[in-house]
Amino acid sequence: MAMESQFIWLNGELIPFEKATIHILTPALHYGAAVFEGIRSYNTDKGAAVFRLTDHAERLLDSARVFGFRELPWTMDDVVKAVKQTVKANGFADCYIRPLLYLDGGGWNLNVDGGRPSLAIAVWEWKNYLGEEALARGIRANISSFTRHHPNVMMTKAKVSGNYANSFLAKTESVRLGFEEAIMLDPQGYVAECTGENLFIVRRGKIVTPSVEPVLEGVTRHVVHTIAKDLGYRVIEQPVSRDQLYNADEVFVCGTAAEVIGLREIDFRVIGGGATGPVTRQIQKVYHDAIRGRLPQYEAWCEYVDESQPLKLPMDSNISAA
Numbered sequence: 076m077a078m079e080s081q082f083i084w085l086n087g088e089l090i091p092f093e094k095a096t097i098h099i100l101t102p103a104l105h106y107g108a109a110v111f112e113g114i115r116s117y118n119t120d121k122g123a124a125v126f127r128l129t130d131h132a133e134r135l136l137d138s139a140r141v142f143g144f145r146e147l148p149w150t151m152d153d154v155v156k157a158v159k160q161t162v163k164a165n166g167f168a169d170c171y172i173r174p175l176l177y178l179d180g181g182g183w184n185l186n187v188d189g190g191r192p193s194l195a196i197a198v199w200e201w202k203n204y205l206g207e208e209a210l211a212r213g214i215r216a217n218i219s220s221f222t223r224h225h226p227n228v229m230m231t232k233a234k235v236s237g238n239y240a241n242s243f244l245a246k247t248e249s250v251r252l253g254f255e256e257a258i259m260l261d262p263q264g265y266v267a268e269c270t271g272e273n274l275f276i277v278r279r280g281k282i283v284t285p286s287v288e289p290v291l292e293g294v295t296r297h298v299v300h301t302i303a304k305d306l307g308y309r310v311i312e313q314p315v316s317r318d319q320l321y322n323a324d325e326v327f328v329c330g331t332a333a334e335v336i337g338l339r340e341i342d343f344r345v346i347g348g349g350a351t352g353p354v355t356r357q358i359q360k361v362y363h364d365a366i367r368g369r370l371p372q373y374e375a376w377c378e379y380v381d382e383s384q385p386l387k388l389p390m391d392s393n394i395s396a397a
Contacts, residue, residue, distance in 0.1 A: 085196075106185070112172075113234075121368060123163075129155055132155050134234065142187065213339030295330050
């Protein structure tokens with residue numbers, strides 16, 4: 076996966092990719108004192124459109140508040156404009172977008188108030204997180220030996236960078252064991268989520284997803300809820316036990332990076348027919364049409380990059396701002 080681009084937005088300026096660096100003593104690097112978002116832009120008939128951009132920008136700032144950042148110099152509108160500006164400056168249509176709000180200097184006393192915040196936005200071209208083949212076949216997963224954070228140990232409703240050491244441990248273990256994803260249980264032993272995706276099961280025509288207490292309430296999770304209900308399915312939030320996964324007709328996961336992907340096998344047990352199931356395929360299709368701006372009822376989710384927005388490019392740039 077090539078993550079290079081031409082420009083990165085940093086504290087209000089577009090700077091060349093190679094100059095977007097931080098010092099080795101930046102406290103966010105040492106303590107995970109940062110929050111972030113994962114967002115995607117898609118090519119549509121009307122040009123590049125960032126999917127659910129305002130919702131992601133709102134969650135970024137909500138995460139910052141949950142972590143303890145105060146009096147931030149950026150508003151939600153600032154983040155939205157900066158994302159569009161960065162996508163436009165790099166000339167991308169299909170791309171992944173990573174805003175990172177981090178503690179930049181100070182904070183060595185483990186006090187957020189002792190540091191200063193910085194905001195960076197990077198974009199790069201990226202296809203499906205779990206691979207194109209996964210769309211049709213589904214993927215293999217296992218129940219991780221690592222437990223999802225307790226809600227009062229780490230803030231599970233915020234995308235705090237430090238939280239993802241938990242996901243790194245789980246995903247690395249699963250991949251080394253030959254699986255493609257890890258399913259994490261909550262501290263009470265119920266199914267929580269995967270390392271970067273929310274999880275749904277299909278059983279006898281109903282869709283069930285774990286209760287929200289220990290999980291990140293994903294933006295894509297909300298999209299799937301809406302699509303499923305619009306398709307006529309009943310979506311239930313309730314505790315889900317491990318064995319309910321094994322007996323499900325279908326299991327699928329969703330997230331900005333992964334989009335909507337079926338699980339064909341969990342803990343060496345074949346799920347349903349051993350491939351992406353019909354309900355998952357139905358939701359997949361609507362989701363893929365929605366992100367491309369093809370469905371009028373969901374077009375408000377697509378926030379088009381404003382071609383008239385002026386760019387402030389570095390003086391040595393040879394990219395036209397027209």
